[in-house]
Amino acid sequence: MKMNLFKALLISNIREKEVLFWIFAFPIILLTIMVMIFGSMDGQDINFKVALIDKGGEGMGTTIIRDVLKDVSTSSEGRKALFDIIVLDDTEEARQMLMDQKVSIIIEIPEDFNVKFNQVVFFSRITAISAQSPTVTVERVALRNASTLASDIFKQIMSSVNLEAAKRMNVKISGYEYSEETVGQSENFSYADFFLAGVLVMSFFSTGFFALGNDIAHNKHIGIMKRLSATPLSIRKFMYSNILSKMLIMVMSAVMLVIFGHFVFGSSFSILNPETFPFILLGILDALAFGLFIGSISKNANAASAIGNVLFFPMQFLGGLYFEVWDISPAVRWFVYINPMTYIAAGMRQGMGIVDAPVPAYSLYLVPLAWAAVMLVISIFTFDWRGDAS
């Protein structure tokens, strides 16, 4: 009897196209979008339109600058030119272009550039008198990403030009050696793994919040609970079957996602990895507990869906599913730290050895467990087991 009911619920769930889409297709689409965008944000195709006002005339200083600019505006094998330079005579025109977002920054070589350059080079060699440095002006609009990026890049280029100049001028300057280390990350970090963990959590919770929560609220509303209470089939059994069917859907969706991630993006995420497995379980447990909670406190499916959305939205974005949030603005950091999704996603990533969580390991288990307990207790006390429809 119970198995039949379970099967019936499972099949009715899977048959519904909506469920099929949101639970099975959407996570895969989201994972694809995320990996596509972030996996390829390697800066290979960075290119900015830059206005150049060159009033510098001929001389050594301007020659250096022009060579540098020529260099960065020429594409080399496999790499796009960093800057597309538009040469203008008129400052007003350049400003207009910057205003109109036609260029990212304006680079201006002033008239006195060569004079100052010669002074600096000449004086610095024979006296200690410091002359005014030749200065290239960059105008940017601070809030435009492109503008800030372009000006930063230009500054870096100029800095290396100066370093080169110093060496040529035989200034005794030390070199620098750069090495790097990524904290909390193993060698095999991949975006696919990173997002897969996030999307898995998203998928569990959307099943819990919307499929289970709505279902319970809906059944309560239309009085199935009441009708069932008049049959030998107890509400408890009905609930267990419902929960079990949602659990199976979560597992199926997870398996699909992992297989997809493996074959399409070469992810190495494994559900059965003993380090990640507990967090899969915790994810399912919490998603179900929240689903029960939503179903229990909602009058009908609409209310459940509203409550679900209000919770789901901040929880997923402030739960580190798609980007790190541990060090987010203090105004909402408290939310990140009480959010079970944060711990589950972090736990999976730590388990896979791609990103370490900056919190003690026990908290990764404890916080989600505590939430599951609280949600279950609230559900049991608020849910009307006799099944009186409102």
Added chain:
Amino acid sequence: MDKILKVKGLKKHYPTVKAVDGIDFEIEKGQIFTLLGPNGAGKTTTLEIIEGIKKADGGEIEFFGRKLKNVDSHTKEKIGVSLQSTNFIPHLKVRETISLFASFFKNSLPVEQVIKFVSLDEKKNDYVDKLSGGQKQRVAIACALINDPEMIFLDEPTTGLDPQARRNIWDIIEHLKGEGKTVFLTTHYMEEAQRLSDVVCIMDHGRIIAMDTPVGHINSLGEKNYISFVVKNAAELKTVFEEWSPEALEIDGDRVEITTEKIQEILEKLFSWSKKQKIIFSDIDIRQPNLEDVFLKLTGRRLRD
């Protein structure tokens, strides 16, 4: 009699099915005309063409004396329609829904009057999506009546309703007839067709297979009525039953089955005999042929399979 609607050679063909396959009929003013047929017979398509929702692929419609290729808005002013589906804009109240429909027509009746007519007075400030099936159906009929139409189309108005709600709808339809309105009804309930209709048109696979009054249909079957009951020692009583001169008599164990045209006469004899002889009979079953039998005979299938 005035012919309010003439349909000739009406056709609607879809790639996979001939939904309406060349049908002809005429409806007189003040009649209740019923299209009877199983699901998928083409009733709704026929209706929707005449209501001006769908375009016909062929044939001719003559409405109120005007020949039309397709039903125009001039005609729509004079007809009222209730579709099979009775969904309305969900978050509108009953009263608002009916006045919305009133706004579609040049002339309309006062909304309150129509609400009263379909007995929705108490529900007029309720949202339509909170109503029961029967109440929704009455809203649908109210919307069909708001322009004081000469002809009203009701597509399966009682499908899915409980017996009480069904009776309410029947009352409304009979009331409409009383007011001289012409009613075009579709149904797959033979009791409904039999009880309400002046003319029943039986449709199957997009074609009309018979058209007559309900009585005419049944008579065309040439079948008799049956009375059967159970009585102890039936075989010994055979002579008694034979005296009542039935057309046929069969006794099977304690069950007696009498075939007759004079059903009332035989029943009277049965009751007075049993009273006089103090013999108790039980499990009486009276069966008269109905439109179901007509349909079965015409198509070899039951109406609702």
Added chain:
Amino acid sequence: MKSFLHMFVALFHNRTRDKMAVFFTLFFPLLFLIVFGLAFGGGSMDGSSSSGPTRFGVYFDENSDKDLHDILLSISEEYGLDPREATSTAALAEGVEKGYSGIKFGITLKQEGDTLKIRAYYDAGDKNQQSLYKSNIDTLAMGIVKKAAGFEDILKVDVKDIEFTPKKVTTIGYMVAGVLAISITFSGLMALIINFGYFRKEKILKRFLATPFKGSTFLYASVLNSLLISSASIVIILIVAKFAFGVDFSILWPEMIVNYLTSMILMMSVGGLFLMIFKEPNATMNVANVFSTLMMFVSGVYFPLQLMPDWLQTVAKFFPMTYIANNMRYVLGQDTMAVSEFWTTNIVFLAIGLIVIPLLGATIFKQEQD
């Protein structure tokens, strides 16, 4: 006209009495604004365009030169950086990982003979920012070695922040424009799918067609209705942004209204096109949802388009949200743009709407007649 007004009022009631619809139109964009406003109010999501200096952690080797210390502190500001000193390498690494004091990355500095050894610590979670931070560190390192050698840059760069906007703009103001663009995109896309798709599925449209009521009247009543209702969410977002987050708008009202109307009309047309293709409202809704999710990430609202690969940048050019967001920043006084471009996009939006929406009406009612 009588039936148009009645239909308009009916549709208005239908939307405003539907608690879920009200919730999603009004409250949801607000929730969106609040979550992102609080979370990223101090800087944008990717950190690259935050207006303040970028904080980083630094640890100096015990026996490192005192000079190194002073040099770093003296030159950081010049590079838009703000150093915080850590007590040990371990503390530095931990700080980077947990974002202590808001540091984005960390470095250790050590002078070994002729070479300055610089080791960078990045947070694994900030993977996509790593190349930006690396370039910060490069610039800083070059600055340090030059300064240590007493070498003054011969060629200097003077970066000037230009403000074309009448009032000072902030990251959150910039973000509000993005939230508005997202809100318009979503509600525009859904508007006709809801009215047409569901009304058709529920046979409500069919019932109207059995009366002299014209399908086009329904279409225009529902377009007008959606324009009116969605504008409420725009107003609410603006009010909350102004009073709760202190955003200083200088709104170009006529342009704002035009931009709102044409953007909505465009998105309704896109929703309508989806509906013509997919017919079934739920399926159409799903397609619309995926489309808007994709647009949200690839329209320059949250992530700079310049960092994306070429092909995605090309894709973004075909996404209306890219233009809607840009126009929105302009009309809210958060950024400037070519006025001609603003009007061109608006005219194109309107033109698409004027073609697609009547076509949608004709197609849907035609489908109903077959």
